[in-house]
Amino acid sequence: MKIPFLRPVVPPHVFCLLTDGVTYANVRREPPTGFAQSRFFGYPPGSVGAGAAGTPLYSREAIAEAVESGRRLSEGRLTRASLVFPDSWARMFPVEFDSAPDSDAAMMEMLAWKVKKLLPGITGELSIAFAEMTPLGSTQRVLVAAAPAETLWSIEDAFQSAGVRIGALMPSSLALFGGLSGILAARSSGDYALIHRSSDSFVLLVARNGEPIFFRQRPAEEEAEGQDQEIRLSLSYYVEKLQGPGISAVYVHDETPQAPSLTGSLPVDPQPLASEVLGAGAGFDERVAARPELLAAFASVYGRS
Secondary structure (H helix, E strand, C coil): CCCCCCCCCCCCEEEEECCCEEEEEEEECCCCCEEEEEEEEECCCCCEEECCCCCEEECHHHHHHHHHHHHHHCCCCCCEEEEEECHHHCEEEEEEECCCCCCHHHHHHHHHHHHHHHCCCCCCCEEEEEEECCCECCEEEEEEEEEEHHHHHHHHHHHHHCCCEEEEEEEHHHHHHHHHHHHHHHHCCCCEEEEEECCCCEEEEEEECCEEEEEEEECCCCCHHHHHHHHHHHHHHHHHCCCCCCCCEEEEEECCCCCCCCCCCCCCCCEECCHHHHCCCCCHHHHHHHCCCHHHHHHHHHCCC
16 A cells, blocks of 8 residues: 655546445546546445455456446546545554664564554554654654555456556545645645544544644544544644644545534634635536545545646
8 A cells, every 4th residue: 555645647547445336536637627527336246355354355346347437438548547445444543763764664664563563453464554744853753554455455456457557545534635735734824634534434634834743543433522522632632742833724524414513623613625625626516525535536636746
């Protein structure tokens, strides 16, 4: 798994994997920005298995219709794509250390050991990716994303067999932050928070100068009181332990229409990640309202162009 914070040149094609199907999107980067095409495809019966960790295992049949349609819509130009998957398929958390390892290989070795200690109940092989976080004094920190390797391998194999090379795989929240951090930082007068809520995951991230300074992932809370408490504890930690000067803006993306209101639990009124914030063209908000996963698809391409 790759957390693509380095902004490589990427194709406009994105696939979003969901529990019940896959959404294909062709992102339009030229004004008016938005989507040239987007389609949802349900999985054929028996085309998705289950791995030891409970995350899905994919076959070519699971994604074949989406790939064939994307190839037709792009007039045969679909050969490479990015891929976004649900936050709940990965475990994401900060890792601290006193001094940085002297190579990427040494860093991965150290992180593999730390992840194993922090996630003792997971016995299967994990695919680990990391990105730098804002240091705390002399303490170095990285944001780690760990997902079952067998699921990611099955995804890459399924698309490869259909003639599509996957250049980046990422959880939805990291796609949102990696792609939109520049836009959100420019609109904020200081540290800002990004909240991403789905049916089974809650992520709160605080960023400073384009880098995450705080990150928290939890299972989704059905009750408003649970999310309110999580936000208050997180922001208290940000102020008291991280010496945060305060949140200047909060941006929210909800993938479930029944998500409880956040008004009253935040220091500033939350702003939805909509066309007004992102500068997208007409019809953008309607598409995202119908298929909320499309916002992460948009971010995974637009912010890395």
